[in-house]
Amino acid sequence: MLLVDDQELVRSGLRRILRRKDGFHVVAECADGDEVPIAVADHSPDVVVMDLRMKRVDGIEATRALQARDQTPPVLVLTTFDDDELLSGSLRAGAAGFVLKDSPAENLMRAVRTVAEGGACLDPAVTGRVLSTYRKAAFPSGGGTGTPDLLTARERDVLALIGRGRTNAEIATDLGISEVTVKSHIGHIFVKLDLRDRAAAIVYAFDHAIVTPGSLGS
Template identity: 80%
Template sequence: MTAPAEVRVLLVDDQELVRSGLRRILRRKDGFVIAGECSDGAEVPTAVREHDPDVVLMDLRMKEVDGIAATRALRAHAANPPVLVLTTFDDDELLSGALRAGAAGFLLKDSPAEELIRAVHTVAAGGSCLDPAVTGRVLRTYRTATPARDGRGVDGLTAREVEVLALIGRGHTNGEIARHLGISEVTVKSHVGHIFVKLDLRDRAAAIVHAFDHGIVAPS
């Protein structure tokens, strides 16, 4: 059996002490390689080009270019690796801003190491991860600050697509959804694409908000 590929992580935080702690948690034995490090968001585009990370672990508050601006800039980058925001601030405006900028999720820095490891693997596999400690509040802020969609709910979705949307809302990756539903990952990707088009959703974070808004899943 082929060993799973290592996840290449780019650390972005203006505190060396924090980056050192993250290096100790995201070890090779758990499937990680620290591809590079940045001390400010301004360094991120160049670092992504040079190191080709699978996940960018992004701080929010930095001196020159903050994590939201850096995340937004990556959306125009050819590789566009997923961003997992890691912050000490349970600031609803900041975290919802990170989602609007295109982050795949967020985690508070006081989360257990095991939760960080799981979150980085999830995001690397194409899933989303929202810290349950603040998810409900952040989603309320997100939907308040984001222009309303056309209110289609789940109208137009097939029963299978509703199942897939519910699993996206719970943070599952395409691979996990495929195993849960007993279908191929290619089929899951097709369903996800149809959901995004039918509901006019930009990304998985928007799909999670939609699932919460329409009662398909509820904040834990």
């Protein structure tokens, strides 16, 4: 895991929460967004925990820069800023989720694990507003073009679990199917509903009442 925050005190606090004995390993730290690409290349972290506000290069721009690279790790945004535009901007830049810094330690730990395993995790405290802002910017025509009735019952189950932040492995366990089958269902969902990624799938699930903000990550 790579920690990115311009405050040493914050990084120290994160290290105390994300401990090796709980399955976490901090391989490197960055004090600004412009340090991230080199740190990722040198240390190959499986997840980047990224602050939004930094002096030289902010978290959105640093996330966007990572998405231009091959085999980039997922990014979890961690911020004190309850700002819909900033948080939705992080999703548009390619972040896999966000958690507010005043969230309980358990929520942060779960979010890091979920994102590292390929899932998406959005802080329920601001999810509804942020998804609305994200939808307007990313899907000005109103979102995915397909309707939920295009999905099979199993595909709808998979979409609901994506919306709750489940990883492919967790979806497979929950539904009693293989990860290969889960990936196949996800591919069909994305094609049928014209969705580009998991964040877009969460937006769609939220907009069509397949999942509600309070159930994300639960």
